[in-house]
Structure formats: structure tokens, C-alpha cells
Amino acid sequence: MRKLILALVVSIAAAQTQPPAFEVASVKPAAHAEGRSLLQALQGRLTMTNLSLRRLILIAYGVQDYQLTGDPSWIGSEHYDIEAKADGNVSVQKMEGPMLQALLAERFKMTLHRETRQLPVYELAVANGARLQLSKEGSCTPYSADAPPPAATPGQPRPTFCGLRIGTEELNRTLDGKGVTMAALAANLSRTYNSMLGRNVIDATGLTGEFDIHLKWAIDDLSHPTAGPDPTGPSIFTALQEQLGLKLKSTKGPVEVLVLDHIEKPSAN
Numbered sequence: 001m002r003k004l005i006l007a008l009v010v011s012i013a014a015a016q017t018q019p020p021a022f023e024v025a026s027v028k029p030a031a032h033a034e035g036r037s038l039l040q041a042l043q044g045r046l047t048m049t050n051l052s053l054r055r056l057i058l059i060a061y062g063v064q065d066y067q068l069t070g071d072p073s074w075i076g077s078e079h080y081d082i083e084a085k086a087d088g089n090v091s092v093q094k095m096e097g098p099m100l101q102a103l104l105a106e107r108f109k110m111t112l113h114r115e116t117r118q119l120p121v122y123e124l125a126v127a128n129g130a131r132l133q134l135s136k137e138g139s140c141t142p143y144s145a146d147a148p149p150p151a152a153t154p155g156q157p158r159p160t161f162c163g164l165r166i167g168t169e170e171l172n173r174t175l176d177g178k179g180v181t182m183a184a185l186a187a188n189l190s191r192t193y194n195s196m197l198g199r200n201v202i203d204a205t206g207l208t209g210e211f212d213i214h215l216k217w218a219i220d221d222l223s224h225p226t227a228g229p230d231p232t233g234p235s236i237f238t239a240l241q242e243q244l245g246l247k248l249k250s251t252k253g254p255v256e257v258l259v260l261d262h263i264e265k266p267s268a269n
Contacts, residue, residue, distance in 0.1 A: 020099045022046075023087040027107045027266055030079035037079075041092040046100070048082040053108070053263075056080065060100040061258055064190060066119070066198050070112075070260040078265065107266040112258050121253040122197060123204040124186045124246055131245035135162075135210045140178040164188050164213065172233050175215040182207045189236070189248075196220070197236065197248075200255050205246065215243055 030050040038049040039059070048056065053075040057068060084103065086095055104110050140162040162179030166188075175188065186203040196219050217239035233239065240246045 020090075020094060021102050021106075022084040022095075022099055025082065025084035025103055025107075027103070028081050030081050041096055043089050043091060044086050046082065046084045046086075046092075046095045048080075050079050050081065052076050052079050056082070056100070056104060057110075057258070057260075059096055060104055062097065063256075063258060064198075064200075067255065067257045068260070069257055072260075072263065074265075075260075075263065080266075109262060109264040111261045111263075113261060114256055115259055116254050116256050118252050119199070119255040119257075121200045121202055121251060121255060122189075122248040123202050123251055123253075124182065124189065124240075125204045125249050126207070127241045127245050127247040129245050130205070130207060131243070132207070132211045132213075135179045135212050139212075142179075162210075171220075172216070172218050175213060177213040179210045180213050181210055185213060200253070201248070202253060204249070213244070215239055 032050070035050050037051050037055075038047070039051065040047040048059075051059075054065075054068065054071065057071075057075070058065060082103070084095070084099070086099065090099070139160070141159040143161040143163060160178060162177075164175055164177035164180055164184065167174035167176065177184075181203075182205045183203045186201040189197060189201040190199070216233050217236045218233035220235065234242065237248055240248060
């Protein structure tokens with residue numbers, strides 16, 4: 001009996017340490033790397049079309065481009081299509097995170113490790129007096145992607161969720177949010193698709209509480225000179241100071257990076 005119990009305990013422990021995996025998954029080279037990229041994630045199913053392997057790794061580990069190093073040049077030019085199905089009602093975050101990590105490790109023989117390095121960062125600080133509006137209690141509904149609220153009743157208005165939302169128009173960006181902490185604002189500014197800062201942003205404002213945010217700026221994207229009309233907004237640095245009374249200070253700080261130790265092109269499947 002003791003042996004049986006011990007075997008069961010070992011079996012359960014092994015199952016708990018195994019990374020979560022998709023029930024079935026297909027990974028294939030994209031037909032046209034210059035085509036449109038698509039990411040669609042629903043509970044239990046993940047579709048990723050024409051994404052570079054580098055982008056897939058960034059999504060899987062939730063890091064920015066500047067946090068991945070040691071990679072061969074081909075992972076930025078090789079594009080792949082992924083169709084994956086999970087067993088049960090698995091959350092989007094789990095599929096795009098641990099399950100995608102396990103899939104990349106299996107199909108690309110990928111191994112990596114984490115390091116903390118001293119790299120250029122920005123500190124988000126108060127300029128000449130913050131111009132921020134405190135959120136009113138109950139003005140927004142907390143949201144968790146792992147436990148989303150039930151669908152709105154037909155005919156009833158959709159609730160206003162707490163958090164930040166990015167808006168895009170050519171090279172112009174807007175950032176709106178309710179119930180936003182300064183730490184959340186700093187984390188959002190770290191994302192390269194928002195501001196193209198290319199650095200971590202650390203909250204050094206010393207401001208507590210939750211705020212309603214509205215910010216509008218234009219990115220300076222010299223890599224796309226024909227992307228559209230000239231941007232009509234200020235830079236992110238000017239916008240933060242003029243609209244929110246905040247500033248970005250350049251400094252150095254600890255940044256976690258992913259170091260790729262090994263990766264291979266996948267075999268056909």
C-alpha cells in the first residue's frame with residue numbers, strides 16, 4: 001500500500017512539474033513572409049499567422065525586443081504559422097505564455113536562460129507638478145483576463161473596465177485609461193509598439209493611488225518614411241510633460257533579459 005501511495009505521489013508531482021502543453025499543434029513556415037501577420041486567441045484555441053520566430057518568443061515570454069539576446073539573425077526573418085488547440089477551457093494567457101513556451105522548446109529545440117543586466121532605462125518622474133486626475137471610486141470595473149466578467153446583458157451598456165487602452169492612427173498614438181497606477185503607466189510605456197522607447201520604464205514618481213489618464217503623442221518612425229501623413233502630435237517626452245506633468249529621465253538600471261542558448265529550425269509537421 002505504501003509503495004502504491006508513493007507511486008501516486010511521484011506521479012502527481014511529475015505531472016505538476018510538466019509544462020502545460022497543447023493537445024494538438026501545427027507549426028509550419030509561412031507561405032509569404034511579407035504578408036499580413038495575425039494573432040487570434042480564444043479560450044482553447046490559438047492561431048498565429050505569419051509571425052517571425054523572434055516575435056513568437058517575445059510573445060511567449062512577455063518581453064520586449066531589447067530583452068532578447070544571443071539569437072541568430074534568421075529568427076527575425078523566418079516567419080511561421082501556428083495552429084494549436086488546448087484540452088479544456090484554457091485561458092488565453094496560459095496559451096500565449098507557458099504553453100507557447102513549451103511548444104517553441106519542443107519544435108525548435110529551444111533552450112534559454114534569464115540574466116539581469118545593467119542597461120539603459122527611463123525613470124518616470126514628476127516634472128514641475130503632476131497634472132493628473134484621481135479616479136473616482138467605482139468609476140471602472142476591475143478586469144482579469146483569467147477570470148473575465150460575464151457578457152453584458154443585451155440592451156445594457158458595456159461596463160467601463162479599469163486599465164489602459166492604446167489607440168493608433170498612422171504614426172499618432174493615444175493612451176486612455178481609468179483606475180491606472182503610475183506603475184501600470186510605466187509598464188505600458190515600456191512596450192515598444194506604444195512609444196518605441198526601446199527601454200524599460202521604471203516608476204519613480206512617488207505618486208500613490210489610481211488615476212484617469214489621457215495622453216496623445218506621435219512616434220518618430222524613420223524606418224517607414226511613407227507610412228502616411230506627417231504625425232500631428234508631440235513626441236512622447238513632450239506629451240508626458242505638457243499633458244500629465246511627468247517626465248522621462250535617462251539612467252541605467254537592472255533589466256531582466258532572455259539569453260538564447262540554442263535554437264533550430266523545425267522539422268516539417
